[in-house]
Amino acid sequence: EIVLTQSPGTLSLSPGERATLSCRASQSVSSSYLAWYQQKPGQAPRLLIYGASSRATGIPDRFSGSGSGTDFTLTISRLEPEDFAVYYCQQYGSSPPNTFGGGTKVEIK
Amino acid sequence: EVQLLESGGGLVQPGGSLRLSCAASGFTFSSYAMSWVRQAPGKGLEWVSAISGSGGSTYYADSVKGRFTISRDNSKNTLYLQMNSLRAEDTAVYYCAKDPYDYIWGSYRSYWGQGTLVTVSS
Numbered sequence: 118e119i120v121l122t123q124s125p126g127t128l129s130l131s132p133g134e135r136a137t138l139s140c141r142a143s144q145s146v147s148s149s150y151l152a153w154y155q156q157k158p159g160q161a162p163r164l165l166i167y168g169a170s171s172r173a174t175g176i177p178d179r180f181s182g183s184g185s186g187t188d189f190t191l192t193i194s195r196l197e198p199e200d201f202a203v204y205y206c207q208q209y210g211s212s213p214p215n216t217f218g219g220g221t222k223v224e225i226k
Numbered sequence: 227e228v229q230l231l232e233s234g235g236g237l238v239q240p241g242g243s244l245r246l247s248c249a250a251s252g253f254t255f256s257s258y259a260m261s262w263v264r265q266a267p268g269k270g271l272e273w274v275s276a277i278s279g280s281g282g283s284t285y286y287a288d289s290v291k292g293r294f295t296i297s298r299d300n301s302k303n304t305l306y307l308q309m310n311s312l313r314a315e316d317t318a319v320y321y322c323a324k325d326p327y328d329y330i331w332g333s334y335r336s337y338w339g340q341g342t343l344v345t346v347s348s
Contacts, residue, residue, distance in 0.1 A: 162263075205271055213287075214288075220270050220271075
């Protein structure tokens with residue numbers, strides 16, 4: 118089973134700043150099968166990125182994903198007030214279980 | 227517009243049973259794999275179970291194998307999760323999710339319902 122480690126656990130930033138979130142896998146994720154989700158309090162997760170770098174439908178271009186192998190990054194170029202949330206990565210390149218990372222909380226500084 | 231509406235959650239005693247339902251609309255239900263993902267209070271996400279579009283293939287996490295059964299009724303556009311022998315550690319919000327294609331062995335979750343809370347407690 119591939120274990121995903123997200124860092125940092127919490128990121129304290131101000132609106133307008135750039136956010137860089139990391140997701141590291143215990144083994145190589147084949148074909149960059151990595152997704153990112155955003156979850157706001159009391160809401161369901163929402164798909165942001167799949168295939169490591171493809172934005173899901175309706176996702177603003179300030180969100181971008183990159184990486185391959187074992188190291189992946191979600192970047193929010195300029196934080197908007199609605200971007201403060203918890204972000205999860207998930208790999209789906211190996212046999213099940215398709216595991217999730219533990220999450221990174223982006224909070225207002 | 228894809229819509230997923232879960233129901234059936236509630237309070238149940240340890241050892242009890244519960245059946246969750248997820249009514250789907252806005253897409254051709256039988257053409258897509260579907261999943262259940264849960265989130266314990268204050269915790270992260272855990273993929274629990276998945277089922278192919280025809281219902282012929284299923285997956286269960288080790289934590290629920292032998293206790294939970296996933297099924298679907300394509301004539302009713304509804305996904306189910308039958309949960310038996312419930313334990314305190316099964317307490318969580320259970321989300322129904324649509325996968326982007328009909329393949330359960332490796333996929334992400336493209337759309338999510340709002341979730342239904344299951345509490346296992348005496």
